[in-house]
Amino acid sequence: MVFDFLQPISESFEKHLQTLSNQSLGKKVVFHTQTDFPILEGVSIAIFTVNEHRGNDKDNEDYSFEAFRKKFYGMFPGNWNTSIVDLGTIEAGASIEDTYFVVKSLMTELIKKQIIPVIIGGTQDLTYPMYRAYDNLDQMVNLVSVDNQFDFSKENKLDKDAYLSKIIVEEPNNLFNFSNLGYQTYFNSQEEIDLIEKLYFEAYRLGEVSNNISVAEPVFRDADLVSVDMNSVQSSYSGNFEEFNPNGFTGKEICALARYAGISDKVTSFGIFNFNPNSHEVVLAAQMLWYFIEGFCFRSNEYPFGTKEHYIKYIVPIEDEELIFYKSNKTERWWIEIPFLTNVNNKLKRNTLLPCTHEDYLAACEQEIPERWWKAQRRNIL
Template sequence: MAFDFLQPLEADFLEFIQGMSSQTLGKKVVFHTDTDFPNLENVSIAIIGVLENRGLSDNSVDLLHVRKEFYSLFPGNWQTQIIDLGNIEAGNRLEDTYYVLKTAVAELIKNNIVPIVLGGSQDLTYAMYRAFDSLEQMVNVVSIDSKFDFAKEAGLPAHSYLSKMIVDEPNNLFNYSNIGYQTYFNSQEEIDLIEKLYFDAYRLGEVCNNPTIAEPVFRDADLVSLDLNAVKSSDSGNFATFVPNGFSGKEICALSRYAGISDKVASFGVFNHNDSGQESVLIAQIIWYFIEGFHYRSNEYPFGTREKYIKYIVALEDDLIFYKSNMTERWWIEIPFISNSNNKLKKSTLLPCMHEDYLAACNGEVPERWWKAQRKNLI
């Protein structure tokens, strides 16, 4: 039922796959065809195209170039089973598309399969977020984007989907993090709202100077949404919408790999593709790096136990408790559970952080992300 509205891949495309080298990705992926629907057993990653762009424009969506570029690549040393479930066609209404995508993503997550969604306008992120409703958990969303998408412009849901996430019930959004915003694209009112809600935002320059600051942010994410307009045109090939400043191709692939390697990321979306063949090359490599990262997941917290960690206690006004993994040397800081308050989190939990956060705490500085997480937990 969840996949009834998925359209199989076209015969011409499947013929293209047949003519490829046996070592390419195209020969190692199971496709949804007119005659066969992929078996979900032992599958790790599912690719879904969404041919819906009404959240941004009236332009159609064509993912054929993206698929051809991606399946022409060679896989790494992966043991990851990948399927391509085909496309979701635009519904009679935008909400119909949301419903089909939400249902499909929810079913995949329940089966421990990570969906990679190719859009389409970025408001499809909202449908991916609503897929977590049935899982009854708080959700952390990370957006790689030059804008916050708080705007309330009529007819442009791609510029306002974040507002819907914050306002609409059920309200499962625990944290929103933006990676790569450019100040001149966002009003001061929007920047102030990010601060007021204790959300995290990292300017483009910050991340370009030190991409590793984004790794703990992805490590705590359930859903990652990537706006291709966050990449500068000289690297993306998108000259229809000229973007003079943004991430380089190398940087966006590094961020995609961080998203893939996060044990917690349950769904990944790439949006606002302009249908050009040039941009398709970059999208293919973004997906490749996400899957490369996925292959190297270590199944640490929240899936492992704390027994394999070294515990550090920093004595400040309130003790700060850090954990360091023996396996990967990554760091976490504990957010304590306060029993006499209206906690959003129902138990103490660990927040991913950097070694630098521990060193700062040793010098008497409370990590900003820890402070924000504490405040969010209580509002």
């Protein structure tokens, strides 16, 4: 059974838990200990760490997630009403492919049980087995990466920076959309930027997101899998001075993005990667996870889970099209319909709603076709 590959929390951390306040997260979460494994029935979120750093050409023995756990479980929860478990750690396998297999298998089991797996640590190439976990779930996958680069394969590039090529190229190809938030142009070749455009994927530069963080909300609202690279954060906020990044998201911005990921009704897996779990970075990583769970606790169960009864429908004639928008009466969030095209091989097998903004609706009223809608149309028939 795949759960047998999980290592329990250490005895020293078990003792540390006894010193925490009764109101702290450490007293609200059920842990995989030396003697007990959590009952998963009724659980909403399962946290586990992955001690796999070979994607960054580093040894796995140098890492422990105890510092991260101490920071995270020492914090206090918000007004949360959700069941959380900590399943412990997946230790590195004999090969990196062995680790991938365990991550993929564990995630598949959790998602089938409608539990959101949250992966902490390891290198970002673990996004690949996260994506592969959806292979047997009979769905197209929307992947959102918060990263300063696109992670395509190229010469002399480490695995942690090359997983996206494997996702795009290898069968079965379940990827419907890839969205990057926070890329910095000087870390990406023009060929990579052109390829993102050619595949009708979405990419938002760091400045674009930082200037208006809310542009990221519809992107997360359409995501299934969210992967966050801690190298997307300024070193002055992350505490990572080993790989110095003078530019990037601030601590406040990256936590806001984590909250958007959590509040998305569609997100079913979340990962934070490429940080040193023994360093100052654990403080920010712990706060990011806190904000993800905070967002999760405020999910509104709208599309695709609710009906369209509680939406106002707007029809905008534009050129030869009729764009159909929906606005939620509950949250005032907006969607635009991607129509099912006859006589064409549609990746999406029915009319689908794409999250958008009020500004997209206003632009359509001025006869401007929303770029996200146009790209989604093109991806659907590629």
